[in-house]
Amino acid sequence: xxxxxxxxxxxxxxxxxxxxxxxxxxxxxxxxxxxxxxxxxxxxxxxxxxxxxxxxxxxxxxxxxxxxxxxxxxxxxxxxxxxxxxxxxxxxxxxxxxxxxxxxxxxxxxxxxxxxxxxxxxxxxxxxxxxxxxxxxxxxxxxxxxxxxxxxxxxxxxxxxxxxxxxxxxxxxxxxxxxxxxxxxxxxxxxxxxxxxxxxxxxxxxxxxxxxxxxxxxxxxxxxxxxxxxxxxxxxxxxxxxxxxxxxxxxxxxxxxxxxxxxxxxxxxxxxxxxxxxxxxxxxxxxxxxxxxxxxxxxxxxxxxxxxxxxxxxx
Amino acid sequence: xxxxxxxxxxxxxxxxxxxxxxxxxxxxxxxxxxxxxxxxxxxxxxxxxxxxxxxxxxxxxxxxxxxxxxxxxxxxxxxxxxxxxxxxxxxxxxxxxxxxxxxxxxxxxxxxxxxxxxxxxxxxxxxxxxxxxxxxxxxxxxxxxxxxxxxxxxxxxxxxxxxxxxxxxxxxxxxxxxxxxxxxxxxxxxxxxxxxxxxxxxxxxxxxxxxxxxxxxxxxxxxxxxxxxxxxxxxxxxxxxxxxxxxxxxxxxxxxxxxxxxxxxxxxxxxxxxxxxxxxxxxxxxxxxxxxxxxxxxxxxxxxxxxxxxxxxxxxxxxxxxxxxxxxxxxxxxxxxxxxxxxxxxxxxxxxxxxxxxxxxxxxxxxxxxxxxxxxxxxxxxxxxxxxxxxxxxxxxxxxxxxxxxxxxxxxxxxxxxxxxxxxxxxxxxxxxxxxxxxxxxxxxxxxxxxxxxxxxxxxxxxxxxxxxxxxxxxxxxxxxxxxxxxxxxxxxxxxxxxxxxxxxxxxxxxxxxx
Numbered sequence: 001x002x003x004x005x006x007x008x009x010x011x012x013x014x015x016x017x018x019x020x021x022x023x024x025x026x027x028x029x030x031x032x033x034x035x036x037x038x039x040x041x042x043x044x045x046x047x048x049x050x051x052x053x054x055x056x057x058x059x060x061x062x063x064x065x066x067x068x069x070x071x072x073x074x075x076x077x078x079x080x081x082x083x084x085x086x087x088x089x090x091x092x093x094x095x096x097x098x099x100x101x102x103x104x105x106x107x108x109x110x111x112x113x114x115x116x117x118x119x120x121x122x123x124x125x126x127x128x129x130x131x132x133x134x135x136x137x138x139x140x141x142x143x144x145x146x147x148x149x150x151x152x153x154x155x156x157x158x159x160x161x162x163x164x165x166x167x168x169x170x171x172x173x174x175x176x177x178x179x180x181x182x183x184x185x186x187x188x189x190x191x192x193x194x195x196x197x198x199x200x201x202x203x204x205x206x207x208x209x210x211x212x213x214x215x216x217x218x219x220x221x222x223x224x225x226x227x228x229x230x231x232x233x234x235x236x237x238x239x240x241x242x243x244x245x246x247x248x249x250x251x252x253x254x255x256x257x258x259x260x261x262x263x264x265x266x267x268x269x270x271x272x273x274x275x276x277x278x279x280x281x282x283x284x285x286x287x288x289x290x291x292x293x294x295x296x297x298x299x300x301x302x303x304x305x306x307x308x309x310x311x312x313x314x315x
Numbered sequence: 316x317x318x319x320x321x322x323x324x325x326x327x328x329x330x331x332x333x334x335x336x337x338x339x340x341x342x343x344x345x346x347x348x349x350x351x352x353x354x355x356x357x358x359x360x361x362x363x364x365x366x367x368x369x370x371x372x373x374x375x376x377x378x379x380x381x382x383x384x385x386x387x388x389x390x391x392x393x394x395x396x397x398x399x400x401x402x403x404x405x406x407x408x409x410x411x412x413x414x415x416x417x418x419x420x421x422x423x424x425x426x427x428x429x430x431x432x433x434x435x436x437x438x439x440x441x442x443x444x445x446x447x448x449x450x451x452x453x454x455x456x457x458x459x460x461x462x463x464x465x466x467x468x469x470x471x472x473x474x475x476x477x478x479x480x481x482x483x484x485x486x487x488x489x490x491x492x493x494x495x496x497x498x499x500x501x502x503x504x505x506x507x508x509x510x511x512x513x514x515x516x517x518x519x520x521x522x523x524x525x526x527x528x529x530x531x532x533x534x535x536x537x538x539x540x541x542x543x544x545x546x547x548x549x550x551x552x553x554x555x556x557x558x559x560x561x562x563x564x565x566x567x568x569x570x571x572x573x574x575x576x577x578x579x580x581x582x583x584x585x586x587x588x589x590x591x592x593x594x595x596x597x598x599x600x601x602x603x604x605x606x607x608x609x610x611x612x613x614x615x616x617x618x619x620x621x622x623x624x625x626x627x628x629x630x631x632x633x634x635x636x637x638x639x640x641x642x643x644x645x646x647x648x649x650x651x652x653x654x655x656x657x658x659x660x661x662x663x664x665x666x667x668x669x670x671x672x673x674x675x676x677x678x679x680x681x682x683x684x685x686x687x688x689x690x691x692x693x694x695x696x697x698x699x700x701x702x703x704x705x706x707x708x709x710x711x712x713x714x715x716x717x718x719x720x721x722x723x724x725x726x727x728x729x730x731x732x733x734x735x736x737x738x739x740x741x742x743x744x745x746x747x748x749x750x751x752x753x754x755x756x757x758x759x760x761x762x763x764x765x766x767x768x769x770x771x772x773x774x775x776x777x778x779x780x781x782x783x784x785x786x787x788x789x790x791x792x793x794x795x796x797x798x799x800x801x802x803x804x805x806x807x808x809x810x811x812x813x814x815x816x817x818x819x820x821x822x823x824x825x826x827x828x829x830x
Contacts, residue, residue: 170434171433171434172434182414183413185407185411186411186421188395189375189411190411190424190426191398191425301415303415304415
């Protein structure tokens with residue numbers, strides 16, 4: 001028991017929590033924007049892989065770190081454009097298109113990696129984002145090192161939640177987006193283009209997912225390897241539901257997942273970990289996430305027109 | 316700014332509008348002129364082309380031929396923004412409102428530049444309050460739309476048009492969802508708008524409303540304009556004939572011969588299902604040879620009652636007696652075995668399977684039993700024979716029994732459902748909105764069949780939002796409101812206005828609330 005209390009009181013634990021949560025926050029915000037506009041984007045897992053690769057490759061080829069982030073975002077938006085074109089004007093099944101995008105994007109990233117580095121066995125490392133401690137704030141005990149000694153991308157993730165929240169709930173654009181996901185006919189009746197709104201949302205959302213992927217290669221592992229996204233995209237889909245389509249609550253969910261994940265790594269090293277197969281610990285964040293989802297999402301207000309294509313002039 | 320309104324010029328001129336959907340001509344060279352401060356009614360049966368015409372005016376569709384002029388200036392087609400800017404506002408039949416937004420958010424949607432840095436809520440709030448005050452359309456601006464009643468939603472939809480400074484208001488079947496009293500309140504608001512110089516196009520198929528609100532009536536039939544008369548020069552009978560194109564003979568009514576009680580509910584309650592209200596201590600008796608009418612605004616528990624009788628819902632209190640005994644278990648199969656014939660509320664969703672043939676749909680309720688199935692094998696010959704009988708006896712117009720049912724019109728689909736239920740010789744008939752969306756010919760057919768079944772001793776429960784239908788057909792009338800059921804009223808003892816008061820919740824005992 002004492003060992004667990006000790007874990008919760010260590011600054012390194014909380015720093016790990018925030019580090020684990022950061023990529024999830026980017027991708028969750030991206031998914032949330034898509035879903036608020038009425039499009040379920042199951043391409044998220046593959047788009048994160050593309051972002052991870054594009055960002056890393058840019059830096060590996062000599063580009064700047066922020067250039068890498070931009071390239072990752074553009075690559076994500078490109079796949080978003082494909083996803084949006086198929087699901088919005090063509091109105092194809094969002095499940096099928098999304099899974100197809102995930103397969104295509106993942107395979108494209110791996111293929112490009114092998115083309116670029118045919119003979120590499122150990123993934124090469126890049127000079128990634130370094131922690132940027134904020135003066136004064138980072139000296140606060142426990143909270144300081146956890147929250148204010150992170151990389152710039154992490155700060156950006158937290159700022160992003162505020163921005164998404166503001167845009168969704170305080171600007172005319174956000175109002176139109178939310179209406180497009182609830183009753184697209186209401187948007188069309190005001191002479192706005194549902195297609196443009198949804199396409200835009202899917203593209204921007206996909207761009208953010210890609211940045212979430214880029215975080216992995218540029219701010220966490222510093223190299224690109226296969227299977228590195230490892231289901232994080234699917235977790236983000238669940239986090240959107242967990243957050244009841246609210247950016248703030250989704251952020252909370254991402255941090256909670258970070259807690260579970262950071263905890264399981266540390267638990268493996270405690271005396272409890274000696275007796276239990278480590279796979280149980282690996283499973284823990286997912287099991288706890290499902291439980292939290294069950295509890296939290298019972299009264300969640302799903303956008304009414306999520307996954308419903310809108311065709312103007314249909315009788 | 317809006318163009319200057321000429322003192323005498325028309326506010327709107329539709330000229331030779333033609334619209335085709337494939338082979339169907341939905342609008343055939345229709346011309347209509349609207350003058351300032353005028354209410355015209357656009358009258359016609361379902362499918363006559365009323366909504367299509369208005370959707371062209373509002374820019375949802377583009378006309379194949381013809382032109383639209385608003386305040387003397389041509390209106391570009393297929394562009395709702397242009398229509399809105401020209402001062403055309405539309406109150407859609409299916410409200411274009413988003414449930415997860417507040418009233419205020421719904422109203423201002425699309426009124427502020429999309430790339431504006433911030434929504435101007437304060438200014439919008441003041442303007443909305445002023446409009447609500449001016450026209451007597453009170454509504455809480457911060458209420459989430461999903462929590463509002465249908466009447467309140469309609470007010471929001473109207474306010475939305477007024478907020479955009481509409482000078483021409485189009486209302487598509489606005490009273491379909493209202494009680495008579497709510498409809499009166501709506502008419503009062505409309506009169507205030509007309510007094511302020513707005514012009515209104517009122518789409519309806521209810522004759523007495525048209526007579527009450529409009530000054531001029533334009534009648535459409537099968538996409539053609541078949542008549543245009545001043546209300547002062549016509550009467551409901553003449554309008555109905557113009558609308559249908561033939562004389563209408565209402566179903567013949569014989570005196571009821573009530574017999575034994577076949578189904579009885581005693582202080583029955585059912586659970587609420589999300590927003591769908593359950594029943595609250597309901598007492599009801601369905602007797603042989605009687606049509607029991609259930610009046611009420613939709614969503615007040617009609618669904619729960621219908622589901623309960625059909626075996627889709629269970630009791631949370633009270634008892635239900637079927638043929639004098641309380642069933643041990645109750646399910647759809649039990650309901651069918653107890654001789655309950657069903658005409659479901661939504662013929663598309665629950666009444667039929669769209670891509671199944673007429674034959675498959677006709678035997679849906681009995682496909683596992685002889686003669687349609689023998690020792691586990693389907694007998695399609697028997698099924699087709701049965702379907703042929705239904706098609707012939709119930710006048711289902713179709714290419715043949717193998718046609719997919721989605722290709723049938725609503726009226727013919729309903730006739731097949733009616734035939735399917737009636738051919739099982741049901742003792743209890745559950746008719747939920749049996750004539751909704753049908754043309755007058757099909758309505759008369761369905762109503763005649765229900766009366767015939769009642770004369771042969773069936774107990775019929777007729778659920779309808781149309782008070783005229785309830786008052787014409789029912790021997791006994793109950794009103795349902797918020798899951799509570801009024802006492803039974805005998806034929807001829809209640810007027811539409813009396814029922815309207817009960818529908819609004821007046822007259823119910825307070826004690827019935829506590830369930």
